[in-house]
Amino acid sequence: MPYLGLVTVVVRDYDEAIAFYVNVLGFSLLEDTRIDDRKRWVVVAPPGARESAVLLARAVTGGQEARIGDQTGGRVGWFLNTEAFERDYERMRAAGVVFEEIPRQEPYGTVAVFKDLYGNRWDLIQLVRNSDVGEAGDVR
Template identity: 35%
Template sequence: MIRIHLASVFVDDQAKALDFYTRVLGLEPRQDIDMGDGNRWLTVGNPGAPGVELLLEPSAHPAVGPFRDALVGDGIPATQLAVDDLDAEHERLTGLGVTFVQPPMDFGPVAVAVIDDTVGNLIQLAQLKG
């Protein structure tokens, strides 16, 4: 059986990303391993729920910049995170100064919004209904 274990987003600053994804979004730190040259194997995950982790990967590779610039320019999120109540998260995150590049929108079975993660990515928040 194949299972998803790890997904990643490229980040401009791993320390800033860790702060945003944990303190602001509420994920918990999982792994933090020094990889040398100032890089870390740095992951976060769902609080209290072992399993899939998100790798906050350094964006130093030359292909990352043009790729991310194209995604952001077209409004395409790098990944999607689930929320239980999108309106409540919108209010909470707005209060913390998070920039919403797309406010909450209702599409029937799902409501979505898109935020700027402050380290180079757009991240979609999604509330599955029903």
């Protein structure tokens, strides 16, 4: 079966992006391969990720540079799932992650929107387990 392997985040600089995703968000650096004098293949992923990862792609054109920090037109574009929301929320805040809001409860789980170093919007989210959701989708 096919699966989603990589999603791209356009970045200004490889090393500053690696530092943020690895040192601040706690992702693992899976690959950093130099392609040529200007291009690298840089892949990071949250700990424990099995299939999907993030390709950090340095902008090389004016059009790409214009997208840095606003790749989804202001919408949340990425969803960082956790099974320990409070732990990860506090760790990320202590590391300097900027959250736009305090955590909130939604029918699907606990969520708070944060920004990466460029301003892209992400959800930190702990989904409600299926056993916690009733037949009509109401949280028990």
